Amino acid sequence: MPGNVTAAVRPVPHHEPQAPREREEKMLDHVVPAIRATVVTLVLTGLLYPLVMTGVAKVLFPQRAEGSFVTDGSGKVVGSELVAQGFANPGYFQPRPSAAGEKGYDPLASAGSNLGPTSKKLRDRAAGALEKLQKENPDAPGPAPVELVTASGSGLDPHVSPAAALWQIPRVAKARGVAPERVRSLVEDSTEGRDLGILGEPRVNVLQLNLALDRRLGAPPPAPPAAPAQAPSATTDSKG
Amino acid sequence: MTVNGWIQIGLFALVIFAITKPFGIYMYRVFEGEQQPLPRLFGPLERVLYRLCGVDPRKEQEWKGYTAAMLIFSFFGVLVTYGIERLQHVLPLNPQKLAAVPADLAFNTAVSFTTNTNWQNYGGESTMSYLTQMAGLAWHNFTSAAVGIGIALALARGLTRQSGPSGPKTLGSFWVDLIRSIVYVLLPISIVGTLVLVALGVPQTLSAYRELTTLEGLKQVVALGPVASQEVIKELGTNGGGFFNANSAHPFENPTPLTNFIEMVLIFSIPAALTYTYGRMARDTRQGWAIFAAMAVLFLAGIAVAYKYEAGRNPALATLALNHAPGNMEGKEVRFGIANSALWATVTTDTSCGAVNSMHDSFTPLGGLVPLLNIQLGEVIFGGVGAGLYAMLVMVVLTVFIAGLMVGRTPEYLGKKIEGKEMKLAMLYVLIFPLIILVLSAWASVAPYGTSSLNNAGPHGLSEIMYAYSSQAGNNGSAFAGLSGNTRFWNITGGFDMLIGRFLMIVPAVAIGGSMIGKKVVPAGPGTFPTTGATFTVLLIGVILIVGALTFFPALSLGPLLEHFAALSGKVF
Numbered sequence: 001m002p003g004n005v006t007a008a009v010r011p012v013p014h015h016e017p018q019a020p021r022e023r024e025e026k027m028l029d030h031v032v033p034a035i036r037a038t039v040v041t042l043v044l045t046g047l048l049y050p051l052v053m054t055g056v057a058k059v060l061f062p063q064r065a066e067g068s069f070v071t072d073g074s075g076k077v078v079g080s081e082l083v084a085q086g087f088a089n090p091g092y093f094q095p096r097p098s099a100a101g102e103k104g105y106d107p108l109a110s111a112g113s114n115l116g117p118t119s120k121k122l123r124d125r126a127a128g129a130l131e132k133l134q135k136e137n138p139d140a141p142g143p144a145p146v147e148l149v150t151a152s153g154s155g156l157d158p159h160v161s162p163a164a165a166l167w168q169i170p171r172v173a174k175a176r177g178v179a180p181e182r183v184r185s186l187v188e189d190s191t192e193g194r195d196l197g198i199l200g201e202p203r204v205n206v207l208q209l210n211l212a213l214d215r216r217l218g219a220p221p222p223a224p225p226a227a228p229a230q231a232p233s234a235t236t237d238s239k240g
Numbered sequence: 241m242t243v244n245g246w247i248q249i250g251l252f253a254l255v256i257f258a259i260t261k262p263f264g265i266y267m268y269r270v271f272e273g274e275q276q277p278l279p280r281l282f283g284p285l286e287r288v289l290y291r292l293c294g295v296d297p298r299k300e301q302e303w304k305g306y307t308a309a310m311l312i313f314s315f316f317g318v319l320v321t322y323g324i325e326r327l328q329h330v331l332p333l334n335p336q337k338l339a340a341v342p343a344d345l346a347f348n349t350a351v352s353f354t355t356n357t358n359w360q361n362y363g364g365e366s367t368m369s370y371l372t373q374m375a376g377l378a379w380h381n382f383t384s385a386a387v388g389i390g391i392a393l394a395l396a397r398g399l400t401r402q403s404g405p406s407g408p409k410t411l412g413s414f415w416v417d418l419i420r421s422i423v424y425v426l427l428p429i430s431i432v433g434t435l436v437l438v439a440l441g442v443p444q445t446l447s448a449y450r451e452l453t454t455l456e457g458l459k460q461v462v463a464l465g466p467v468a469s470q471e472v473i474k475e476l477g478t479n480g481g482g483f484f485n486a487n488s489a490h491p492f493e494n495p496t497p498l499t500n501f502i503e504m505v506l507i508f509s510i511p512a513a514l515t516y517t518y519g520r521m522a523r524d525t526r527q528g529w530a531i532f533a534a535m536a537v538l539f540l541a542g543i544a545v546a547y548k549y550e551a552g553r554n555p556a557l558a559t560l561a562l563n564h565a566p567g568n569m570e571g572k573e574v575r576f577g578i579a580n581s582a583l584w585a586t587v588t589t590d591t592s593c594g595a596v597n598s599m600h601d602s603f604t605p606l607g608g609l610v611p612l613l614n615i616q617l618g619e620v621i622f623g624g625v626g627a628g629l630y631a632m633l634v635m636v637v638l639t640v641f642i643a644g645l646m647v648g649r650t651p652e653y654l655g656k657k658i659e660g661k662e663m664k665l666a667m668l669y670v671l672i673f674p675l676i677i678l679v680l681s682a683w684a685s686v687a688p689y690g691t692s693s694l695n696n697a698g699p700h701g702l703s704e705i706m707y708a709y710s711s712q713a714g715n716n717g718s719a720f721a722g723l724s725g726n727t728r729f730w731n732i733t734g735g736f737d738m739l740i741g742r743f744l745m746i747v748p749a750v751a752i753g754g755s756m757i758g759k760k761v762v763p764a765g766p767g768t769f770p771t772t773g774a775t776f777t778v779l780l781i782g783v784i785l786i787v788g789a790l791t792f793f794p795a796l797s798l799g800p801l802l803e804h805f806a807a808l809s810g811k812v813f
Contacts, residue, residue, distance in 0.1 A: 027308050033415055034312040037293045038320060044289075045422060046379030050469040053434045057444040057468065060435065065444045067464050067492070069452075078455045080462050082441055082491040085454040092456070096574070100486075107462045108366055108449070110486035112571040112599035114722030115556075116700035117608075118803055120812040122556040122570065130560055146562045150554070150570040153489030153581075153598045159574040161566065199248060200497020201577035210455060 070207065073215055079207050083107055084158045087210065090136060091175035091220025093160070093168050093187075095206045096147050097129055100155025113151040126150065139170035159203035162191045172213070176220050186212050241551045245579030249543055252501065252583060253536070256508045260532065263509060264516025270424040271393055271417065272521060282423050289419045300410035303754025306394050307747055309414035310387055314354050314743070317380060321350040324376035325368075334369035335448035341367060348731040353377050355742035356384035356624060358474070358481030358594055358717035359734060361725035365463035365484050370446055377481060378470040382430075385477030385510075386421035388626030391746050392514060393417055395630045398753025399654055400521040402761045409757050411750070425510070426477060433472035436502065441495035442468040467492055475506035478624045480594030480717045488584070488597040489573055500580055500597060507593045511622035514629045522654055526772035531632055534780045538621045539590055542610045546582040549607035555807035568607070571599030582607065585718075589614035592624030594717030601695070601704065601720040605804035608720070612707050612800065615714040617788035618673060624715060630749045634669050636771065637662060637752065639783045643769045643776075653771060656759040665748040665755065673713055674791040676740050680709045680733055681795065689729045695722025698813030699806065703799035708734065713741030 057065040068081045079085050084095045086105045098104030099113040115122035129149040137144070145164040165187045173180040190209040194200050213220075269277045276282065290297050301309065325341035328334055341349065345361055352359045353376075364373065394411040403409070438444045443464050450462045467483045471493050474481055488494040494503060512532065519528020554568040567578040576584070581598035588595050589611035600611050614621060620632045641658050644651025651658045684690030684705045694701040704720040711718055712734045719725070725734060770776060806813075 027312070030305070030309040030312045033293050033295050034309065034316055037295075037313055037415065037418065038316040040289060040292045041383050041418075041422065042320065042375055042379050045382040045427065045473075046375035049427065049430065050374040050378065050466045053431065053469040054444050054446055054466050057435065057438040061438045064441050065438050065468075066447060067443045067445070067450060067462060068441055068495075069450065069462075072455065077450075077452050079452060079460065080450075082495050083460075083462055084491075085456075085460055086458060087456060089456060105460070107460065109363060110365065110463075110484045110490050111363070112486065112489070112602060112721070114599055114601040114695050114720070115570065116601055116696040116703075116720075116722070116803075117555045117568070117570075117604045118698055118700055118807050118812050119556055119696055122554075122602075123560075123812050126557050126560060130562065143561050143563045146554075146557065146564050146566050147569040147574060149557070149560070149562060150572075152569075153571045153573050153596070154484075154486035154491060156486070156491055157573045157575075158491055161574055163563070164574075194244070195497040195501075198244070198251065199501050200575050200580060203574050207455070214455070 070211065072211060078211070081205065081208060082158055084156045085207060087206070089175070089220050089223040090171050091223070092210045092213070093165055093172060093206050094148075096157050096160060097149065097151045098155040099151040104155065107156060110154045110156055112153045112155065137168065137171045139174070140167050141170075142167070158205050158207060160206055162187070162202050162204055165191075165204040165209065176213075176217055178217060182217070183213070186216060241547055242579070245547065245551075245577070248579050249547070249583055252504060253540070255505055256512050259505075259509055260512045260516050263513035264520065264528070267425065267513055267517045268520040270420050271517070276420070276424060282428075286419060286423045289423065290415070293415060293419070295413070295415040297413060297416045300408070300413050302409045303394065303398070303411050303750050303757075306411050306414045307750050310390065310746070311743065313383075313414070313418070314387065317354040317383060318350045321353060321376045321380065322346050324372050325349060328369040328372045331369070331371050333371035333374070333446060335446070336369070338367065338369050341372070344728050344731040345726055348735045349377075351735045351738050352717065353380035353479070353481060354384060355715050355738045356380075356388055356477070356479055356592060356627065357712055357715040357738045357742070358479045359712050359719070359725070359738065360481055360717070361731055361734070363485030364482055370465055373470060373483060374466055378473060381470070381473040381477045381479040381481070382422055382426050383418070385426060385473075385479065385625040386418045388624055389421045389425075389510070389514070390414055390417035390626065391750060392626035392629040394750050395633055395753040396518050396521050398755070398757040399633065399656070400523070401757055402655075403757060405758050405760055407758070409754065411753050411757060426473060429476055429506075430469070430473045433476065433502070433506065434468045437468040437471055437499055440499045442471055442499065443492055444468040464492075471503070472506065474595060475503045475593065476510065478507055478511065478591045478593040478627075480588065482595060488595045489599065491573075494597055497575055497580065500576055500584070503595075504584055504587050507587050507591055507595070508622050510625045511591055511628040514626065518629060524772070527654070530772045530777050530780070531636065533777045534784070535621050535632070537777070537781055538617070538784070539586065542590065542614055542621065543583055543586040546586050546607050546610040547579060549604045550578050550582045552604065554602075554604065555810075556812055559810070568602070568604055571602030573598065585611045586614065588718055589716060590619065590621035590623070592619045592627050592715045592717075594711065596718050599721060600707070600718060601722045605800045605807055608703065609796065609800040611718065612703065612710060613789065613792070613796070615710045615716050616677070616792045617784055619714050619716065620784055627715065630746075634666050634749055634752065635784055635787070636780060637666050638670065638787070639776070639780045640769065640771060641666075642783060643779060647767070647769060649767045649769070652762065652768060655761040655764065656756055657762075661755050662752050665752045669745050669748040670787055672740065672744050676737055677706070677709045677713045678795060680737055681706045684709070684729075684733070687729070689727065693724040693727055693730055695724070696813070699799050699803040700813065703803065706795055706799055709737055712737040715742050
């Protein structure tokens with residue numbers, strides 16, 4: 001029944017009544033086109049489309065397409081610009097708490113904490129994180145910004161707000177034995193504004209900022225051994 | 241709330257308003273025009289696909305044939321995806337050597353993507369091979385969206401075609417609608433969108449995950465993949481299934497505020513434009529704008545509430561000595577901030593998208609009520625690609641009937657009488673949805689194998705359960721994601737929840753089209769209730785709120801509302 005398509009390019013416009021059908025369609029009449037359409041759409045949209053796009057992207061934007069990896073001064077890849085990594089040394093700026101994986105910052109298990117607004121676990125976790133922050137940052141100006149005790153949605157948020165970076169300056173400067181002004185100017189250089197001046201929020205990329213610190217001031221002195229950062233409990237299933 | 245936040249929200253609304261008419265005209269020409277747009281570019285591919293599928297594009301179907309074709313096509317879709325998931329360990333493009341997906345999870349996921357739900361009881365980066373992501377899942381992002389567009393067109397044709405009692409009763413060709421949706425709308429936008437997203441930082445690669453040593457000397461394995469090509473269609477087709485577990489909160493899926501804006505526009509673009517397409521089909525674009533206006537009002541109400549409450553303190557942290565100025569940042573990303581997180585949560589649940597850029601589970605009680613209620617209103621606020629329009633048209637039929645009762649006239653819509661049969665079908669459509677959600681939620685909340693999956697205690701736990709079944713029945717796919725859905729009970733009940741929410745609602749919707757197509761058209765008289773203008777829009781909003789909100793109000797009062805008052809008194813669970 002189907003098949004002759006050369007003459008079938010243009011369907012009948014809807015307001016022209018079409019010729020009466022020869023016979024009633026049966027369920028089975030749809031099975032063959034359904035199987036063929038399944039295969040055809042799968043090959044077109046499930047294979048050709050992503051594979052061709054992968055090839056084109058590799059040519060046009062190789063660094064982006066491969067994950068936006070960045071290197072340190074010696075040329076070694078130390079992370080992706082877009083993916084948070086943990087920092088414990090007081091001479092480095094610290095990212096937000098992470099619920100991705102057991103120790104946090106695990107790109108194999110991106111997740112938020114999914115703790116609700118009346119969760120005792122959330123209150124206890126944040127209170128613990130705040131206590132630790134206050135101990136590590138005795139000279140910090142004012143109360144800690146809320147994002148430094150709240151886990152991000154992905155667990156891989158590469159940014160902190162400018163306020164949260166400025167808040168950490170006294171600790172970083174002291175650990176590195178430099179004047180806070182030198183660190184502050186680096187933070188200001190690393191601050192990105194809103195996209196197109198309107199969209200999103202101003203932010204500081206923590207890995208980029210720490211790389212800039214190392215470039216300007218050298219690696220920080222090794223930290224005294226500390227307990228590993230407490231990771232918020234994570235759930236790694238469900239879309240979130 | 242900040243001025244800048246409202247400017248961003250206003251800008252988004254403006255862009256959606258601006259594209260509705262031109263994109264709506266384009267889609268009208270694609271699906272209803274005598275000649276399709278850009279014939280040299282798209283015509284050859286369209287014709288090749290007809291030939292390969294063995295369909296005659298001139299041959300239209302009546303409502304039963306249209307529905308049958310859709311059901312059979314969807315059946316094979318479930319089957320193939322299930323097969324790919326189960327066999328991914330022996331299939332190519334699996335650089336991480338991921339194992340076969342377990343049977344119950346594979347069932348849930350295959351149903352989920354076929355029904356345009358994209359509920360995910362798994363984390364993509366730890367479960368699905370690149371082949372499964374592309375050919376098993378992203379494939380459905382195209383076809384399930386195209387199916388939704390087709391169903392909306394079929395119902396719209398039933399309402400708007402004036403073929404009369406003796407004319408043909410066909411509602412279009414399922415195969416033509418499917419193929420044209422892909423060739424003229426979904427694929428070209430996805431191709432351009434992929435390149436834009438890659439340029440802004442979204443990966444698109446088949447390389448294995450990258451293992452590296454961090455600046456502090458720790459090992460980190462960075463998951464990668466063909467993300468951009470999937471990201472764009474997941475938003476455009478209002479599918480929402482993330483490549484990674486964290487979905488569009490993941491910086492690889494959504495690296496900048498600009499990508500965030502683009503992705504939100506993609507989610508709303510087709511549903512908004514289809515209202516204009518519908519107006520053209522009805523030969524009166526005011527019919528489309530009346531529907532658009534009702535959607536816009538409900539959208540703005542949702543974002544206003546969500547933004548207000550998310551901009552405040554998280555109740556669990558309210559007493560801690562913190563600088564609370566940024567708002568409730570638990571589960572949110574710094575680059576998006578509160579405004580874009582609340583906006584996205586509203587957009588993704590107004591539609592049936594379900595992609596998230598922040599974790600709804602960690603929203604304040606009333607901030608989190610907005611996405612839940614949006615889903616429970618039936619995702620008619622622009623709604624899913626196609627699904628939003630057909631759901632809204634059922635609501636329109638209901639509204640016209642109620643208006644008819646109020647003025648004491650036989651209700652008619654676009655010159656056609658609405659009678660007992662259409663009302664029965666509309667009520668079937670309206671009742672299936674709360675029935676399945678409330679029954680399954682009740683079951684899960686009293687069964688130990690249901691409650692053992694909860695991540696939160698107290699009323700929030702009930703919200704997690706209700707959100708899960710509402711989201712799956714509504715084919716949304718977002719979650720209060722603390723719920724561990726990857727258990728036999730949740731996988732299987734969720735799978736049926738999605739199947740019923742999709743197909744048992746599509747059938748009455750198309751049947752209304754089939755019943756309306758052959759009706760005599762009578763010219764509007766002085767007693768005709770106008771279905772354009774502010775009065776009708778207000779009435780339509782009222783019907784949506786009464787049907788949706790009253791059905792779920794008792795259950796909502798035990799979840800988010802109870803939690804709100806508990807939070808006010810400083811209680812934690």
